Amino acid sequence: MDLAAIFQAAFALVVGLDPAFLAIVSLSLQVTLTAVLIAGLVGLPLGAALALARFRGRSVVIVVLNALMGLPPVVAGLMVFLALSRSGPLGSLGLLFSPSAMIVAQVILVLPIVIALTRQTVEDLWIEYRDHLRSVGLDGARAIPTLLFDGRFALATALLAGFGRASAEVGAVLIVGGNIAGYTRTMTTTITLETSKGDLPLALGLGLVLIALTLAINAVAFGASRIGARYAG
Amino acid sequence: MRDVTSILPLHVDGVCFAAAGRNLVDAASFSVPPGGLTVLLGPNGAGKSLMLRLCHGLLRPSAGAVRWASGAGGRAKRHAMVFQKPIMLRRSVEANIAHALAAAGHSGPERRSRGREALARFGLSDRATQAARLLSGGEQQRLAIARAWALRPELLFLDEPTSQLDPAATRQIEELLAGLVAEGITVMMSTHDLGQARRLADRVLFLHRGRLIEDAPAESFFAGPRAAEARAFLAGELIW
Ligand SMILES: Nc1ncnc2c1ncn2[C@@H]1O[C@H](COP(=O)(O)OP(=O)(O)O)[C@@H](O)[C@H]1O
Ligand SMILES: [Mg+2]
Numbered sequence: 001m002d003l004a005a006i007f008q009a010a011f012a013l014v015v016g017l018d019p020a021f022l023a024i025v026s027l028s029l030q031v032t033l034t035a036v037l038i039a040g041l042v043g044l045p046l047g048a049a050l051a052l053a054r055f056r057g058r059s060v061v062i063v064v065l066n067a068l069m070g071l072p073p074v075v076a077g078l079m080v081f082l083a084l085s086r087s088g089p090l091g092s093l094g095l096l097f098s099p100s101a102m103i104v105a106q107v108i109l110v111l112p113i114v115i116a117l118t119r120q121t122v123e124d125l126w127i128e129y130r131d132h133l134r135s136v137g138l139d140g141a142r143a144i145p146t147l148l149f150d151g152r153f154a155l156a157t158a159l160l161a162g163f164g165r166a167s168a169e170v171g172a173v174l175i176v177g178g179n180i181a182g183y184t185r186t187m188t189t190t191i192t193l194e195t196s197k198g199d200l201p202l203a204l205g206l207g208l209v210l211i212a213l214t215l216a217i218n219a220v221a222f223g224a225s226r227i228g229a230r231y232a233g
Numbered sequence: 234m235r236d237v238t239s240i241l242p243l244h245v246d247g248v249c250f251a252a253a254g255r256n257l258v259d260a261a262s263f264s265v266p267p268g269g270l271t272v273l274l275g276p277n278g279a280g281k282s283l284m285l286r287l288c289h290g291l292l293r294p295s296a297g298a299v300r301w302a303s304g305a306g307g308r309a310k311r312h313a314m315v316f317q318k319p320i321m322l323r324r325s326v327e328a329n330i331a332h333a334l335a336a337a338g339h340s341g342p343e344r345r346s347r348g349r350e351a352l353a354r355f356g357l358s359d360r361a362t363q364a365a366r367l368l369s370g371g372e373q374q375r376l377a378i379a380r381a382w383a384l385r386p387e388l389l390f391l392d393e394p395t396s397q398l399d400p401a402a403t404r405q406i407e408e409l410l411a412g413l414v415a416e417g418i419t420v421m422m423s424t425h426d427l428g429q430a431r432r433l434a435d436r437v438l439f440l441h442r443g444r445l446i447e448d449a450p451a452e453s454f455f456a457g458p459r460a461a462e463a464r465a466f467l468a469g470e471l472i473w
Contacts, residue, residue, distance in 0.1 A: 132320035134291055135313065136336040136384070146332065150323040231323040231364045 009201030014208055020182075021202065025209055028186040031099055031173070032166045035106035039114045040159050042107075047118025048144045051126060062119065068112035073105075077175030080105040084176065097178040102186070105172035110162035117158035121151040153228025160221045167213060238303040240311050240387050241267040241419060243288065247297035250283050250443075258283050260297065261445040263438060265388065265421060270414045272430045272451070273423040275440035276466060281423035282317070284440065285390045288421070289314045313381035314390040318397060319373035321365040326357055329365045330380045337384055347383045355379035355409070371402025378409060382418075389413065391422035395429065407433060427467065431455055439463045 013021045050061065082088050084096040084104070095101045125147045126133075133143045148155065170188035177184035179193055187206040195203045243265040250258040258280045265271060273281045286292040288299055289312060301312075322329050327348050334344040352358045355375050360368065365376055374394055381389055391410070395403040410433060414420055424430055430437060434451035439460065446460045458464050 129320055129322070131291060131314075131316050132322075133336075135289065136333045137310065138336050146322070228323075230367075232366060 006200045006204055010204035010208060013201060013205035021205060023182065024185050024187055024190055024206065027099065027184070028167065028188070031102045031186060032106060032163060035103045035110055035166050036159055036163045038103070038107050039110035039162055043111050043114030044118050044148055044155065045144065047115040048122045048148055049141070050115065050119045051122035051147070052140060052143065062116070065112050065116045065119070069116055071109065071112065072171065073109055073169040074171030074175065076108045077105050077172030080108065080172065080176045096176060097180060097184060099177070099184060101176040102173040102184060105176045106166040106169070109169060109172060110166050113162045113165060114158055117161070118148075118151070118155060121154040121158070122147045125151055153224045153231070156224045157221050160217050160224070164214065164217050167210070167217075239267060240301040240303055241265060242302055243312075243388060244300040244302075245288060245297070246300065248284075248287055248294040248299060249296040250280075250287055250292060251295040256295075257443050258287060258294075259443040261440075262297075263445060263448050265419060267387070267419050268414075268417070269435035270410065270420040270422065270433050271436045271438060272434035273421065273438050273440060274427075274430050274434075274466075275423075275425065277425055278442075279425075279440040280443040281425075281440055282392050283443075285314065285392050285421070285423055288312075289390050311384075311386055312388040312390065313384045313386035315374070315377045315381050315392070315394055317393045319370070319377040321368070321373055321376070324365060325362050326365050326368070326376055327352060327361040329376060330383050333380050334383055351379040351383040354382065369402070371398050371405060374398060374402070374406055375409065378406070378413075382413070386418065388419045388421060391420065393423050393425070395426070396424075403429070427469075439466070441466075 012018075050058070050065075080101060081096065083090050084093065084101055085091055086096075095104070122144075126143065129143075129147070129150070133139065133146060138146060168188065170192050173184075173186050174189045174192065177186065177189065179185050179189040187210055191203045191206050191210075194200075245261055245263050245265075248258060248261045249256050261284065273284060275281050283292065287294055290299070290310070291314070322332055324332065330348040330351050331344045334347055339347065349358075352361055355378065357372070357376060357379060360372065360376075365373065368376060374397075378389075378391075378394070394410070395406050398406065407429065410420060410422070414435075422433075430451070434454075437447070437449055437451050437454040438445060439447040439449075439454070439458065439462070441460075441462045447454065447458055447463050449458065454463070455467070458467060
């Protein structure tokens with residue numbers, strides 16, 4: 001197959017809405033969106049609490065979180081694999097090689113990003129707002145909704161960064177998902193494995209979707225920061 | 234709508250505030266009865282901001298007590314504070330006011346009607362939907378006052394409300410403060426600006442290096458203060 005033919009076949013997959021192709025794209029999006037949603041629900045309040053709380057070892061927690069933002073996906077995958085494998089502590093759940101396992105792995109990758117960026121955003125806002133919020137009776141946990149809302153544009157960018165990291169990674173989902181056709185096959189695992197097997201049109205078609213996705217994420221992030229600047233003054 | 238029992242007078246009894254082993258506010262005692270505008274006067278670093286924060290409850294005295302005639306606790310504490318640098322939430326002008334009202338426990342309809350009232354009262358109606366942080370400095374301070382006013386405080390604290398403003402905006406805020414006093418709101422504000430104190434004060438509390446040195450009606454204070462430091466300050470010789 002020459003290069004032009006590969007491109008042609010890849011385009012045909014993308015625009016032809018090939019069901020197997022769509023299934024892979026849709027599973028990828030489902031896994032990653034679910035992971036980002038969970039990481040957001042857990043990470044936004046946790047990050048805000050960490051911004052306001054003062055306790056011994058707080059700086060250690062912050063440094064560890066910042067370090068975890070750079071955790072190699074394969075290591076996250078390995079940890080989840082060990083936890084979910086039959087002899088692991090959560091082995092009885094039987095989740096290994098399922099979409100749920102992939103979601104767990106991606107939550108581990110996204111959560112530190114969400115917590116760390118939320119902590120930074122909320123802490124900066126708290127320093128600026130502290131006097132006024134305390135004056136109107138919003139102290140401690142009662143200040144969190146205000147701070148999260150006023151940090152909404154920066155926080156949206158944090159969630160998008162998490163989405164970007166999760167949708168681009170391959171190591172973790174490959175280890176815990178196993179790239180089972182029709183069940184745990186995502187865009188990135190398919191590209192990784194089909195390229196060496198020679199199904200280049202499929203790999204390239206998925207690559208094109210990933211590029212489009214990355215562009216879309218960045219466009220939305222750019223828009224969010226532009227709208228945010230309008231309110232931030 | 235106001236409760237029958239007033240939170241005033243405010244009694245400040247031997248209040249100290251210590252940091253780093255030093256009394257930054259040193260055994261201050263005074264009361265604030267209802268009505269009028271009290272100016273907390275003193276050079277930079279005298280402890281004016283600390284004193285206002287202690288009174289408003291943002292700081293806890295290390296000794297002594299701040300007492301209100303009737304409970305000023307609870308969600309709607311009936312005294313409010315405007316800060317030196319206006320603190321504007323990243324929301325619209327009207328949402329800034331609504332937020333403070335929500336924090337005080339007011340319902341949605343109440344927030345809207347009070348918000349509209351405050352915007353009209355302070356000439357901000359046509360700015361209602363604009364982002365608060367894009368207002369000019371003078372408008373931001375006006376919004377900060379409107380936001381505090383919407384809470385219907387009996388006593389309003391202001392910390393050097395015009396120190397960041399140009400003369401025109403300063404004049405506007407001063408007129409507005411006089412209007413609040415005429416409306417029956419008790420005002421306590423700090424300033425290091427003698428001219429402003431002369432224009433606005435009914436009463437002067439002169440603070441120097443954390444100590445309350447003189448507490449006098451404005452007329453007699455400006456006619457001839459008893460304390461040597463206050464005389465030096467009036468003569469422009471006391472810089473800090
Ligand atoms: N939290 C604090 N810790 C230590 N020193 C403080 C603190 N807050 C204020 N000070 C000091 O207390 C003094 C009075 O401050 P302040 O009340 O801000 O003065 P001003 O009269 O100018 O408003 C200043 O010397 C200031 O540096
Ligand atoms: Mg000050």
